[in-house]
Amino acid sequence: MTTVVEHPTDGLSDTQRQIVDLAREFAREHIASHVAEWDRTRTFPRPVIDELGRLGFLGMTVPERHEGMGIDTVTYLLALEEIAAADASIAVSISIQNAIPATMLVRHGSPAQQERWLKPLARGELLVGFALSEPDAGSDPAGMRAQAVRDGEGWVLNGMKAWATNGGTADLMMVMVRTDTPGDRRGAKGISTFIVPTSTPGYRACAPEDKMGLRASNTSTVALEDLRLPAAALLGEEGMGFVYSMEGLDAGRLGIATQAVGIARRALELAVAYCAERRQFDQPLREFQGVQFKLADMATRVAAARALTQSAAARRDRGEDVRQAASMAKLFASETAMWVTTQAVQLFGGYGYMRDFPVEKLFRDAKVTEIYEGTSEIQRIVIARGLYRA
Numbered sequence: 001m002t003t004v005v006e007h008p009t010d011g012l013s014d015t016q017r018q019i020v021d022l023a024r025e026f027a028r029e030h031i032a033s034h035v036a037e038w039d040r041t042r043t044f045p046r047p048v049i050d051e052l053g054r055l056g057f058l059g060m061t062v063p064e065r066h067e068g069m070g071i072d073t074v075t076y077l078l079a080l081e082e083i084a085a086a087d088a089s090i091a092v093s094i095s096i097q098n099a100i101p102a103t104m105l106v107r108h109g110s111p112a113q114q115e116r117w118l119k120p121l122a123r124g125e126l127l128v129g130f131a132l133s134e135p136d137a138g139s140d141p142a143g144m145r146a147q148a149v150r151d152g153e154g155w156v157l158n159g160m161k162a163w164a165t166n167g168g169t170a171d172l173m174m175v176m177v178r179t180d181t182p183g184d185r186r187g188a189k190g191i192s193t194f195i196v197p198t199s200t201p202g203y204r205a206c207a208p209e210d211k212m213g214l215r216a217s218n219t220s221t222v223a224l225e226d227l228r229l230p231a232a233a234l235l236g237e238e239g240m241g242f243v244y245s246m247e248g249l250d251a252g253r254l255g256i257a258t259q260a261v262g263i264a265r266r267a268l269e270l271a272v273a274y275c276a277e278r279r280q281f282d283q284p285l286r287e288f289q290g291v292q293f294k295l296a297d298m299a300t301r302v303a304a305a306r307a308l309t310q311s312a313a314a315r316r317d318r319g320e321d322v323r324q325a326a327s328m329a330k331l332f333a334s335e336t337a338m339w340v341t342t343q344a345v346q347l348f349g350g351y352g353y354m355r356d357f358p359v360e361k362l363f364r365d366a367k368v369t370e371i372y373e374g375t376s377e378i379q380r381i382v383i384a385r386g387l388y389r390a
């Protein structure tokens with residue numbers, strides 16, 4: 001049975017419903033009861049990720065010919081919302097893998113790279129991350145400094161990549177570095193993508209970051225120290241890494257929008273239940289019209305954020321350019337998650353401020369959705385630019 005705040009499943013096909021139901025059941029049985037502990041102990045639950053991989057959730061967007069689930073963006077995001085509603089930390093790994101490395105390898109991988117890396121990724125045998133940001137280049141990644149230099153047939157990489165999700169836990173990283181030369185700087189056109197097994201000598205993940213939220217997700221700075229790669233590690237064309245990253249980020253931003261919807265939906269579910277139980281002035285909180293109005297606004301914003309995200313997903317499935325639509329969805333959904341979780345903490349009163357109650361974690365988890373894969377300010381820049389595009 002679905003609750004009032006879940007995505008309605010009546011319009012879904014049998015296949016869509018089966019995938020969403022599988023995600024929901026898995027989240028309830030294998031994730032929900034552990035999240036407080038994982039959050040407290042900063043545990044990245046690799047066995048749970050591996051099990052999700054065995055069920056196909058790490059390769060949902062990969063076509064069946066590459067051994068993925070081959071489902072559309074709409075269905076992928078509905079399944080992701082179920083995981084995100086249980087734990088945003090697990091959802092971010094699934095989102096990154098399906099959106100960025102998978103898109104890069106499907107669109108630009110050579111047949112040999114697809115055989116070697118994409119198929120195991122799709123089968124859930126490899127956890128794959130994406131390293132674009134650097135300590136001095138976040139919103140403006142084209143200003144990155146990490147450098148690859150030709151060495152005979154291959155390459156040698158040096159530099160630092162910042163805040164890489166799964167930087168310390170992935171098997172493989174898609175790493176963006178400069179391939180232009182100091183005498184011939186080409187800005188965004190001087191960046192290339194390399195496929196880097198994290199077991200390669202010279203790949204060093206620093207200690208995991210101690211974060212406000214998403215504490216069960218590994219976030220690490222990665223040092224590239226004379227890391228030698230063969231020519232076959234270059235993805236697609238030299239100098240196209242920035243373009244490939246932006247293509248992946250269109251799908252990535254829909255994943256983060258969905259993560260935000262999942263967080264907000266869970267906060268709403270908890271607030272609805274709490275306001276029915278908690279009594280003040282001799283009646284349940286839900287009897288106060290001021291409380292009802294707050295819950296009504298929360299429910300409306302969750303539904304609007306999901307609708308905006310699903311509409312962008314449907315456009316992507318039709319092959320349309322969704323850069324602006326993905327930014328709108330990510331902007332609105334992440335600000336919704338922050339607003340809804342703030343209201344949920346307020347409705348829980350003093351209990352809401354306590355670690356023993358789950359809305360406090362949701363509030364902390366929500367914040368990052370306004371920051372990564374482009375801050376809210378960067379989304380507004382993308383949206384505004386789209387208003388003037390011919």
Ligand SMILES: Cc1cc2nc3c(=O)[nH]c(=O)nc-3n(C[C@H](O)[C@H](O)[C@H](O)COP(=O)(O)OP(=O)(O)OC[C@H]3O[C@@H](n4cnc5c(N)ncnc54)[C@H](O)[C@@H]3O)c2cc1C
Nearest residue numbers: 130131132133138139163164165219371372373374375377
């Ligand atoms: C938990 C976590 C996981 C992450 N995972 C990854 C990952 O897997 N891979 C990866 O590559 N990166 C990852 N990141 C990095 C993330 O994408 C960056 O933090 C983000 O893009 C912002 O960059 P910055 O932190 O350098 O902030 P800055 O770019 O320094 O921005 C600081 C502030 O200035 C504002 N600002 C910047 N430029 C403008 C402008 N032109 N106009 C108006 N305001 C502006 C920003 O919006 C922000 O408010 C992760 C970050 C976190 C926190």
